[in-house]
Amino acid sequence: MPPWQQEQASHAVSLYFDLSPALPGSVPASVSTSAVRGPAPATNSTPPQVSEPAASTGASWREEFTSLTQEIKIRHYSPKTLDTYKLWLRKFQAFVRSKPPELLTATDVKEFLTWLAVKRQVAASTQNQAFNALLFFFRHVLHREFGKVEGVVRAKRRPYIPVVLNREEIEAVLARLEPPYNLVVKLLYGCGLRLFECLNLRVQSLNFDAGIITVHDGKGQKDRTVPLPKAILPAMRVQIDALKILHQRDLTRKYAGVFLMNALDEKYPNAAREFVWQWIFPAKDLTRVPETGEYRRYHLHETQVQKAIRKAVAEAQLCKRATAHTFRHSFASHLLGANYDIRTIQELLGHSDLKTTMIYTHTVKSSTIKEARSPLDF
Structure with a gap:
């Protein structure tokens, strides 16, 4: 390595030990880094301008x-x-x-x-x-107040109009998604779910008789119910049947069950292995818990769904920047365009403030205000 890279590495290691005084074997200040490194090889490399690191206080926080x-x-x-x-x-x-x-x-x-x-x-x-x-x-x-932070103004967010897909664009994306990602997107659009709410669904969240889905621990730790679309009922039943087979195979392998939130494992020791607690969209592989050495199953990871959606949107050659959350925006906008009450949409989306839901009034044409036209079209 050229001398400037050796010097840069020396600064990095020294700074690390300065910031972590509790680490054993700290490098004494008397040790010469050049003596440790040995003679520098001949090189024609020109060292870049590297600023000296500021003196550290050694506070670890x-x-x-x-x-x-x-x-x-x-x-x-x-x-x-x-x-x-x-x-x-x-x-x-x-x-x-x-x-x-x-x-x-x-x-x-x-x-x-x-x-x-x-x-x-x-x-x-x-x-x-x-x-x-x-x-x-x-x-x-720290148990003390900011006080007034003079000279710093809270940043004002600009009005944001969400991206909305029409039905043709949504169908084009769905046609390019493979299971189970296509079913995930159908729930995002058909129920207006957030991505993490959809992936956190368990078997007990579905009520086929009443035709509803119960969303537990949504944003803000709130529960709500949304209609279960009739169009996906056959696909959901097929998914449940596949889950039964997977669950039985997991039980045969004597796995420890699915991951549960909070202290439910202690309150209900057998719940993790019960079918009603299984994920609707389980991960492909089991996850090993380092602390106990046992194997548990997690749900499908968000990044996998996001990657599949990006690929499908690219293949569909849409002229819009669509993500997983775009289908939730489309759900609200299409309901509003179908003259659903704004309060109903607020309840379905799980918004605490009606102002949050009102943003979708900018994504549909108003029936009371005259539609604006370009003079070029007169």
Whole structure:
């Protein structure tokens, strides 16, 4: 390796040990990195301009991350919220050069948010997400208020009009999807489900007699019911029959069951192996739990569905940027276009605020306002 790469590696390792003082075998400051590396080979490489890393304080923030996890779980927030808040806390920690948490001030927050907006040019929603994560961290982990963060204005989100597919475009995508992805998309469009709500469906969520699907622990830990489309009833029954065969095979292999949320495993020890708790869309392979060594089954992963949808949209050569959430947008817009009441659509989507549902009024033609035309068409 050229000398500049050796020097860069030396800085990286030294910074790592500086940030983790509790690690055993820390490199003494008296050890010369050049002595460890040995003589540098002859090279004609020109080293790039590498800035010197700032001096580290050695604050690890381990207790703060542990407290953040506990505070999130106490409030029963979703695992995604925990992952997002931990991600922003890591970025904030790196920004302040691992400054001890007790020395953090509103000025640090102001500089971080300003850096996100000016240097990184993040979207308004991303900036607000970072603000909310740090606000939670200050209030519930550090137990002190932000106060006024002077000079930093909460980013205002621009009005967003969702992408909506017509029926021909939806059929074109469905025709290019293989099972079980085509059934997943039919539920997204036919029931207005979010992707994670669809993949979290279990056998007990289906009620064929009443023709409804019960969505448990949706966004905001809320439950709701949506109509089960009659058009997919035969496909859903075929899926259930296939699940019975898979479940019996798993029981023969003496697997530990499916993954259950919270402490249901302790409350109902046999629930994980019962058929009613099985996923509607199970993963292809079993997952090994490192702590216990047992094998459990998870549901189909979101990235697999998203990848299949991207491929189908590309093959259909749509002129719209369609994702898994686009089918939920299409569900709401098509109901509104069919003169369904906006409050009914709000209940079906599981929105807490009617303002969120009102965005779909921009995706359909109004029957009361004269349709705008281009003068070129007069």
